[in-house]
Amino acid sequence: MITLGIETSCDETAVGIIDENRILANVVSSQIIHSKFGGVVPELAARNHIKVIVPLLKVALETAQIKLENVELFSVTYGPGLIGALLVGLSFTKSLAIALEKPFIGINHLEGHIYALHIQQQMHYPYLVLLVSGGHTEVILVKDEFDYKTIGKTVDDACGEAFDKVAKLMKLPYPGGPYIEKAAKKGRIGTVKFPVPKPGAYNFSYAGLKTAVLYYVRDNPGYDRGDVAAGFQEAAIEHLIQVVDRALTATGTERLGIVGGVSANKRLRERFTQLAEKRKVKLHIPQFQHCTDNGVMIALAGAARFKKFGPSELSLDALARQRLDKISVGQPCC
Numbered sequence: 001m002i003t004l005g006i007e008t009s010c011d012e013t014a015v016g017i018i019d020e021n022r023i024l025a026n027v028v029s030s031q032i033i034h035s036k037f038g039g040v041v042p043e044l045a046a047r048n049h050i051k052v053i054v055p056l057l058k059v060a061l062e063t064a065q066i067k068l069e070n071v072e073l074f075s076v077t078y079g080p081g082l083i084g085a086l087l088v089g090l091s092f093t094k095s096l097a098i099a100l101e102k103p104f105i106g107i108n109h110l111e112g113h114i115y116a117l118h119i120q121q122q123m124h125y126p127y128l129v130l131l132v133s134g135g136h137t138e139v140i141l142v143k144d145e146f147d148y149k150t151i152g153k154t155v156d157d158a159c160g161e162a163f164d165k166v167a168k169l170m171k172l173p174y175p176g177g178p179y180i181e182k183a184a185k186k187g188r189i190g191t192v193k194f195p196v197p198k199p200g201a202y203n204f205s206y207a208g209l210k211t212a213v214l215y216y217v218r219d220n221p222g223y224d225r226g227d228v229a230a231g232f233q234e235a236a237i238e239h240l241i242q243v244v245d246r247a248l249t250a251t252g253t254e255r256l257g258i259v260g261g262v263s264a265n266k267r268l269r270e271r272f273t274q275l276a277e278k279r280k281v282k283l284h285i286p287q288f289q290h291c292t293d294n295g296v297m298i299a300l301a302g303a304a305r306f307k308k309f310g311p312s313e314l315s316l317d318a319l320a321r322q323r324l325d326k327i328s329v330g331q332p333c334c
Contacts (some may be wrong), residue, residue, distance in 0.1 A: 005299025009081025016295025075302020152202025186228030
């Protein structure tokens with residue numbers, strides 16, 4: 001089944017096309033306009049999606065070497081995310097489905113990221129997932145297909161959001177994650193130490209760590225950017241390691257997946273590889289191009305959910321917030 005997936009939950013416009021598990025196209029347009037503001041401006045994000053979604057679709061179809069009429073299922077992110085941005089992708093995808101008289105299905109953005117693990121490998125249930133991105137930091141137990149249990153989540157900032165804000169404090173460009181990582185490579189680990197957050201149980205908290213960096217930068221005007229970046233990155237990743245380590249013990253799972261934009265961080269991959277070896281668990285991390293928002297993961301999740309539950313209603317609306325474990329069993333999308 002040829003499935004077209006569209007993702008517009010934040011500041012990436014993405015179109016992916018798959019034929020069963022074979023990737024035919026994976027096209028992403030990132031919005032540079034937000035860099036001068038140090039963060040995503042929702043109204044600008046929505047407007048930019050409108051500008052690029054049609055040209056991006058054309059590029060994806062050309063790459064896949066198919067016609068729009070060949071698409072058998074249209075899949076799209078309907079939440080969580082920025083409402084204006086979501087509505088662009090959702091309305092566009094519904095229009096395509098109606099015009100071509102093809103089925104349509106809405107996909108939860110978090111489920112899409114989890115399905116990035118399925119792109120080039122077969123996942124065996126159950127497995128634990130750390131979803132770590134600019135908007136989300138959660139530990140989720142995937143008990144079976146479409147059967148999720150949220151173990152813990154951030155009580156304030158997401159990990160990726162903290163990377164962006166710390167980058168802004170040090171006058172680095174947005175998005176901050178890649179620039180923090182690059183600066184940290186030039187720094188000395190342990191020279192500048194920041195406290196590892198400890199909110200308790202299986203939750204995350206990055207507001208305090210971000211504030212600690214703020215005070216250090218303020219009180220040490222001659223600070224070494226590389227040392228500060230390295231210190232922050234180590235504390236941020238160590239927090240993830242400690243929570244996931246506890247969650248592995250609590251759940252007894254033997255497989256661990258890391259997804260979301262921050263999973264592209266090479267130091268994070270190194271540290272979690274060490275944890276997996278220590279705990280003797282199988283580690284799964286998508287390829288770099290599938291870590292950030294993309295249409296292939298939405299297409300793959302849509303195809304799997306459609307086969308089990310059928311299409312979504314065309315009345316489906318965009319949702320700024322939605323817990324993954326609230327839509328997991330027995331429903332197309334919501």
